[in-house]
Amino acid sequence: MELFYTDSEQVRHIIKGLNLTKTLLVSSIIIGEPNTGKKTLASYLFPDAPSVSGEDQDAVETLMEESDELIITDFEKLKNMERLDFDNKRIIATANYIGNQHTIDSLFAFIYHLPSLKERPEDTQFLKQKFLKRACDDLMIDEEIDIDEIPVNLSHNSRTLKRSVYQYLTTRYMGKETIQQAVYHYLMENLGGNNGYKEHLNLYEVPLIKAGLAKFKSQLQLSQVLGINRNTLRKKIHEHDID
Numbered sequence: 001m002e003l004f005y006t007d008s009e010q011v012r013h014i015i016k017g018l019n020l021t022k023t024l025l026v027s028s029i030i031i032g033e034p035n036t037g038k039k040t041l042a043s044y045l046f047p048d049a050p051s052v053s054g055e056d057q058d059a060v061e062t063l064m065e066e067s068d069e070l071i072i073t074d075f076e077k078l079k080n081m082e083r084l085d086f087d088n089k090r091i092i093a094t095a096n097y098i099g100n101q102h103t104i105d106s107l108f109a110f111i112y113h114l115p116s117l118k119e120r121p122e123d124t125q126f127l128k129q130k131f132l133k134r135a136c137d138d139l140m141i142d143e144e145i146d147i148d149e150i151p152v153n154l155s156h157n158s159r160t161l162k163r164s165v166y167q168y169l170t171t172r173y174m175g176k177e178t179i180q181q182a183v184y185h186y187l188m189e190n191l192g193g194n195n196g197y198k199e200h201l202n203l204y205e206v207p208l209i210k211a212g213l214a215k216f217k218s219q220l221q222l223s224q225v226l227g228i229n230r231n232t233l234r235k236k237i238h239e240h241d242i243d
Contacts, residue, residue, distance in 0.1 A: 006037075014030065018110075025068065026109040027090065028111070029112070031095050032114030035157035035159040036117060037158065038114055039071075042071045049092065050067055050071070051073060052071070054072055054076065064084070064085075068089055068090060070091055071091075071094075076095040081099075081100065124152070127158055128150065128165065131166070132147055135165050139170065150168045151168065152165075186203070205240060208226075209240065209242055210242060
């Protein structure tokens with residue numbers, strides 16, 4: 001069973017509410033964006049309850065006949081919610097959105113809204129640390145990593161957060177040959193047209209100039225390091241719209 005961590009007051013309120021109804025035959029639904037932890041939370045609080053996806057209406061109805069307690073994930077994907085009878089059942093459902101509000105109100109005694117990770121900075125930091133540890137293990141990285149240096153993408157909550165961590169570590173520890181191989185495959189997919197050299201020159205120049213400016217803090221010094229005229233460097237910075 002996967003543990004569920006939160007330092008968010010909003011999520012703690014949901015957990016408290018679900019815990020209070022654990023012994024009652026009432027039904028609850030947790031609604032929120034994908035990848036916010038709805039399914040993990042339901043399984044954590046009700047570890048003995050069988051789980052079934054709303055994508056399979058027949059399986060849902062069969063399990064409801066066999067069990068008084070059931071987790072239904074992706075509840076919004078059920079084709080015929082009106083056929084369900086929750087009397088004398090403890091149903092814990094999760095959904096990415098509310099479909100028919102009237103049906104939801106009639107089926108569930110308690111409706112909870114799980115905030116996105118953008119609204120839960122405390123939980124985001126915990127998950128970032130968790131994914132960083134896992135990524136270091138997977139990629140066999142022993143060095144100490146400054147977690148604050150890792151940029152995160154929360155557009156799809158934990159899914160893109162995890163991807164951000166892995167992408168950062170993967171690109172940071174690429175060797176020269178691996179970088180060349182990555183560029184090779186990119187160009188194999190995208191090279192074409194009549195001006196391919198100029199079109200893809202930014203693939204090399206942009207990271208070169210950005211890294212140089214960050215490292216040397218001076219256009220004059222960077223121009224000397226690169227062996228090009230300072231005016232040429234300024235022109236390239238302008239062409240590539242580099243801050």
